[in-house]
Structure formats: C-alpha cells, structure tokens
Amino acid sequence: MTELLDRGPLRAYFPDARDTLISACLEGHMGRGVLGEGWGLLLTGDFAFLAGRPAEEALEWLNDHKPGYLILSGPADWLRLAAGFRSARPSTRYAFENEPVWNVERLQKYAATLPAGITLAAMNESLFAQCRQIGELCDLCSAFSDMDDFNAHGAGILAVHDGHPVAGASAYAWDSRGIEVEIDTLPEYRRRGLATACGAALVLTCMKKGLRVHWDAANEASLRLAKRLGFGEARPYEVMEWQ
Numbered sequence: 001m002t003e004l005l006d007r008g009p010l011r012a013y014f015p016d017a018r019d020t021l022i023s024a025c026l027e028g029h030m031g032r033g034v035l036g037e038g039w040g041l042l043l044t045g046d047f048a049f050l051a052g053r054p055a056e057e058a059l060e061w062l063n064d065h066k067p068g069y070l071i072l073s074g075p076a077d078w079l080r081l082a083a084g085f086r087s088a089r090p091s092t093r094y095a096f097e098n099e100p101v102w103n104v105e106r107l108q109k110y111a112a113t114l115p116a117g118i119t120l121a122a123m124n125e126s127l128f129a130q131c132r133q134i135g136e137l138c139d140l141c142s143a144f145s146d147m148d149d150f151n152a153h154g155a156g157i158l159a160v161h162d163g164h165p166v167a168g169a170s171a172y173a174w175d176s177r178g179i180e181v182e183i184d185t186l187p188e189y190r191r192r193g194l195a196t197a198c199g200a201a202l203v204l205t206c207m208k209k210g211l212r213v214h215w216d217a218a219n220e221a222s223l224r225l226a227k228r229l230g231f232g233e234a235r236p237y238e239v240m241e242w243q
Helices: 007-011 020-026 056-067 077-080 104-112 125-132 147-153 195-210 220-229
Strands: 002-006 034-038 037-045 047-052 068-075 088-096 118-122 156-161 164-174 178-185 210-212 234-242
Touching: 002 007, 007 034, 007 037, 020 034, 020 037, 020 047, 020 164, 020 178, 037 056, 047 077, 047 125, 056 077, 056 210, 068 077, 088 220, 104 147, 104 195, 104 220, 118 195, 125 156, 125 164, 147 164, 156 195, 156 234, 164 195, 178 195, 195 210, 195 220, 220 234
Parallel strands: 047 068, 178 210
Antiparallel strands: 002 034, 034 037, 037 047, 068 234, 088 234, 118 156, 156 164, 164 178
C-alpha cells in the first residue's frame, strides 16, 4: 500500500472521472490517493472513493487518516465491507448524468429574489475569513488555503445580512474544468430562498468565468434545488457514511 503524490497510476481505477471530487484528486489539486494490491482509493474533503478489490487495509487507512465524518462511495461489495467499520449508516445520493442546460433569464430572476435586508456578494477577504470561523459555512472555503488561492481557482457567492455571511454557494473542490458546488445556509435563515439565489448567482458567475459546474446532490432537497437551477435527470446511488 502506497500513498501517491503522482496520482497517475490511480487513473486505471477511476477511468470515468466526471465527478469533480475525483478529478480534483487525480489531477493533484487536492486530497490524497493510495494504491494497494488490486485496489485504489481517493480521499477528497469528506469523501472517499474506492475501487478495485475490496480490502480491509484500505478502510483501516481511512479510519486512521480521516477521523470524524466521512462519506464512502464505491461498488456494493466495498460498502458492505465499510459497514463493519466505525458507526456506519447507508445513505442515498444523486448524480447528474448529463451537462445542465442553463436558462440565463431564469437564473437572473432567482438571483435577484432576496428577502429584505439581505444582499448577495462575491467571496472576498472579509467574507472568506468569516466563513472559516462559522461551522455551518466553513465548507464554502475549506478547499482553499487563502483568498489568493480562492481567486485563482474558485468562485463563490454569499448572502450577506448586516455585513455577515448567512448563506452561500461556493466551490467545495476544483479541477482543470471547473468546480464542485457547495451550498450552505445558517439554520435561522433557511427556507427563505437564499440557497436558490446564491446557487443561481454562482452559476452565472461560473458561466462568465468559463467554469464547468458539477453538482452531486446529498438528498432530495438538494436534488430539487439542482433541477430548479437547470440540472436534468439524476441517478440515485448508495454510499456509506462513517461518523
């Protein structure tokens, strides 16, 4: 078992890298990659991707190197094996098979529909620093070392109330083509249309920058939001969550 800086040998295990989280790791922008005898794994943020021969040593490596919450994705035999580690529970996510079709006028309307007192702002130094200190919003910038790194590779839109971020849509990961979307809202600001407004504004920003927008829906609410913005049909797939 070897951890690789050059992830090239792992491409054989993940040949169809449409998922930005996978390609971000394979391209070496973020995450970690491990190659074992007949198996490979990628660890990007809170996601682990498993392929090849199911092996306990791979799961032991993840258990040792990624404490806390982790989502494991892979074939059913890997997930059955992962169920025997930690406190595990199965969950369903949704993958969009085709590229989205954007309706610019509709997105502009969504982005302009905001509650009184709340405005949208592009990620900046102040908002970046604030998001890092807020547990519910920290994943909006967790893939980036600082604001310069974010400006070079990411994109993000925040809903701001009294100078403070209360919701946002931003890059959870990035690869050579674009970004993986992360959307978060503080609990007291939910069900007010902020996720839709931020998501729409992020898509418009990415269109201007020429960035591909990839979305993997964690639940049915996320699925509905993605479809509202322009993503098409999605394929459900099973994952295992470790606590």
